[in-house]
Amino acid sequence: MQAPKTSKPQPDLKIYRDRMGHHSYERRQAREPLLDTRANHGFFPALGRAKHKFGMALTQTLLKSINQYEAALAEPRTLVLEQNTVSLESMPNANELKLLHLSDFHLDSDLTIAERLIKIIRPLKYDFAVITGDYYNSIEVPNDSSREALKSIINALEKPTYGILGNHDLLQTAPYIETMGIQLLINESVILPFNDKQIQITGIDDPHLFKTDDLEHAIQSVTVDANLKILLSHSPNHLNRAIDHGFHLMLCGHTHGGQICLKDGKPIVGNGSANRDTISGAWSYKSLQGYTSRGAGTGRTHYRLNCPPEITLHTIRF
Numbered sequence: 001m002q003a004p005k006t007s008k009p010q011p012d013l014k015i016y017r018d019r020m021g022h023h024s025y026e027r028r029q030a031r032e033p034l035l036d037t038r039a040n041h042g043f044f045p046a047l048g049r050a051k052h053k054f055g056m057a058l059t060q061t062l063l064k065s066i067n068q069y070e071a072a073l074a075e076p077r078t079l080v081l082e083q084n085t086v087s088l089e090s091m092p093n094a095n096e097l098k099l100l101h102l103s104d105f106h107l108d109s110d111l112t113i114a115e116r117l118i119k120i121i122r123p124l125k126y127d128f129a130v131i132t133g134d135y136y137n138s139i140e141v142p143n144d145s146s147r148e149a150l151k152s153i154i155n156a157l158e159k160p161t162y163g164i165l166g167n168h169d170l171l172q173t174a175p176y177i178e179t180m181g182i183q184l185l186i187n188e189s190v191i192l193p194f195n196d197k198q199i200q201i202t203g204i205d206d207p208h209l210f211k212t213d214d215l216e217h218a219i220q221s222v223t224v225d226a227n228l229k230i231l232l233s234h235s236p237n238h239l240n241r242a243i244d245h246g247f248h249l250m251l252c253g254h255t256h257g258g259q260i261c262l263k264d265g266k267p268i269v270g271n272g273s274a275n276r277d278t279i280s281g282a283w284s285y286k287s288l289q290g291y292t293s294r295g296a297g298t299g300r301t302h303y304r305l306n307c308p309p310e311i312t313l314h315t316i317r318f
């Protein structure tokens with residue numbers, strides 16, 4: 001069992017107790033110290049490391065056998081801008097919202113991601129931005145250069161910018177992230193006026209590893225029936241629950257699009273906790289529309305094939 005390493009003074013996290021809900025807060029406090037702090041190999045680090053080592057060896061062998069090893073090593077640096085249009089059928093489509101969606105920087109794996117992101121972000125016009133978690137890769141408080149890299153990205157974003165925490169984000173990084181200019185929604189909601197309409201943005205805590213998502217708590221302070229309800233969730237889980245609470249659109253990250261894909265972009269290996277149809281790009285499930293970003297970084301597996309890193313500009317008609 002390893003405690004998170006940090007050279008910085010520990011921030012007071014008690015404000016998050018009420019914000020995210022007592023149960024989720026206690027669960028985070030109990031589970032975070034059990035993690036392998038260097039690369040997030042989960043709650044059974046030896047097993048996680050062995051699984052990762054085996055997966056890497058298998059991926060390398062596969063890539064070399066199809067002569068794609070060099071291409072897969074280079075692809076993580078080919079960040080692209082994706083445009084996604086969402087038309088909500090039950091609505092008149094008289095309003096058009098532009099929303100910039102970023103995800104999964106895993107910045108300390110490759111700090112140069114910040115330059116590539118900023119270059120694409122700067123000329124874009126949008127109403128607000130969201131970040132769907134995994135700011136860093138290491139499960140520890142980021143060092144100065146990692147913090148500067150994140151700060152430079154956040155400075156380049158139009159405000160407001162809303163964010164959620166992923167499975168690589170310790171709660172103790174939340175105050176640092178918020179100080180930089182992101183409003184985190186950790187089982188929380190905000191209502192934004194837009195033209196003569198209202199938009200609800202709800203963010204839940206990580207449903208994948210920590211399982212500290214609490215949608216009921218997140219919406220308990222909402223007193224208006226907003227025209228457009230957007231849910232931010234690090235991973236595309238619990239879709240029926242989102243539908244039950246009237247969400248129109250769910251934005252996610254976490255899967256990295258599978259990272260190693262066939263020529264048509266379909267992932268070779270799925271993600272255990274998510275439905276295969278929701279692993280990458282635009283999807284719909286019953287009345288819910290969704291989008292899962294491939295993310296801008298790569299985490300601890302530094303290969304991508306037919307799955308370039310992305311940032312996404314959503315046009316939402318409602």
Ligand SMILES: [Fe+2]
Nearest residue numbers: 104134254299
């Ligand atoms: Fe991630």
